[in-house]
Amino acid sequence: MKKISVIGSPIEHSLSPYLHQEIYKEIGEKITSTKIDVSKSELRTFVNNHKNDFYNVTIPHKEKILPLLESVDVSADQIGAVNCVAKLKGYNTDWMGFKKAMDENSIKLKNKNCIILGAGGAARAVAYALIKSECNSITILNRSEKRKQTICKWIDRFGNYSANLAAADIIINCTPVGMWPNLEDRPVYTGTISSNQVVVDTIYNPYETAFLKYAKKTGAKIIRGIDMFILQGLASINIWEKNDITQRVNFKKIKKVLEEKIC
Numbered sequence: 001m002k003k004i005s006v007i008g009s010p011i012e013h014s015l016s017p018y019l020h021q022e023i024y025k026e027i028g029e030k031i032t033s034t035k036i037d038v039s040k041s042e043l044r045t046f047v048n049n050h051k052n053d054f055y056n057v058t059i060p061h062k063e064k065i066l067p068l069l070e071s072v073d074v075s076a077d078q079i080g081a082v083n084c085v086a087k088l089k090g091y092n093t094d095w096m097g098f099k100k101a102m103d104e105n106s107i108k109l110k111n112k113n114c115i116i117l118g119a120g121g122a123a124r125a126v127a128y129a130l131i132k133s134e135c136n137s138i139t140i141l142n143r144s145e146k147r148k149q150t151i152c153k154w155i156d157r158f159g160n161y162s163a164n165l166a167a168a169d170i171i172i173n174c175t176p177v178g179m180w181p182n183l184e185d186r187p188v189y190t191g192t193i194s195s196n197q198v199v200v201d202t203i204y205n206p207y208e209t210a211f212l213k214y215a216k217k218t219g220a221k222i223i224r225g226i227d228m229f230i231l232q233g234l235a236s237i238n239i240w241e242k243n244d245i246t247q248r249v250n251f252k253k254i255k256k257v258l259e260e261k262i263c
């Protein structure tokens with residue numbers, strides 16, 4: 001039986017084992033999927049002791065794990081973060097998950113003006129997906145100026161995406177503000193939101209954040225973080241299986257099962 005895991009710290013909140021189980025159930029394979037709490041000081045030993053393993057990586061190890069692996073694929077290297085490991089090779093499937101979530105919701109990213117709230121790992125993965133999709137501009141809004149400048153410099157490596165927009169076609173929350181249990185919190189966004197915009201939250205717990213509830217009231221199209229979450233998991237399994245299993249998986253069915261697990 002294939003053994004899969006997700007590592008991070010803290011890790012009890014992770015829904016990845018449910019996601020792995022559900023996807024593998026769809027393709028008729030039995031697996032075990034476990035959550036492993038790996039502290040920062042234990043990361044190197046974990047990697048060395050699991051050279052033949054398949055696992056997802058979450059906060060706080062996505063960046064720190066890179067130099068500990070044997071190799072990383074091009075996108076993980078460019079983003080500077082790994083969330084999926086297959087036998088000591090690192091990948092980033094967060095950006096793929098975001099891009100596929102937009103496809104799933106029929107959102108075209110080409111030539112669009114986008115605002116990202118946040119400047120951490122999720123913001124980088126989302127920005128990378130926007131760049132790969134030939135968006136027109138990316139405006140970063142972030143609490144700390146220093147991290148904002150760092151991500152803006154990183155984006156500049158890929159071309160000129162600069163803009164300083166008060167409003168955009170697509171607004172994406174890549175901060176943890178509003179994540180369970182802080183259900184009433186909303187990221188600071190002073191621009192207006194209206195019915196011709198798309199508002200995305202990368203947070204998947206709760207199912208619908210206060211930010212999305214607010215955006216929905218304005219008539220904006222909203223996209224919940226669960227779509228990205230499922231699709232990054234599916235992209236990870238495609239890597240582990242060395243096979244594209246997407247067509248064999250019922251996305252809506254998996255979404256329904258996960259929705260029941262979410263607060």
Ligand SMILES: NC(=O)c1ccc[n+]([C@@H]2O[C@H](COP(=O)([O-])OP(=O)(O)OC[C@H]3O[C@@H](n4cnc5c(N)ncnc54)[C@H](OP(=O)(O)O)[C@@H]3O)[C@@H](O)[C@H]2O)c1
Pocket residue numbers: 059094097118119120121122123142143144145147148174175176177179202203204225226228229230232
């Ligand atoms: N759906 C998915 O599959 C998926 C995948 C990956 C991540 N995510 C979500 O993405 C979120 C961010 O993850 P990450 O890995 O990017 O984290 P991260 O690297 O720690 O970055 C967090 C970002 O949020 C900002 N931030 C944190 N707390 C804030 C607050 N109270 N007020 C304003 N800004 C705040 C930080 O600003 P400073 O720079 O000022 O500290 C930073 O820019 C998580 O909530 C996670 O749920 C979802």
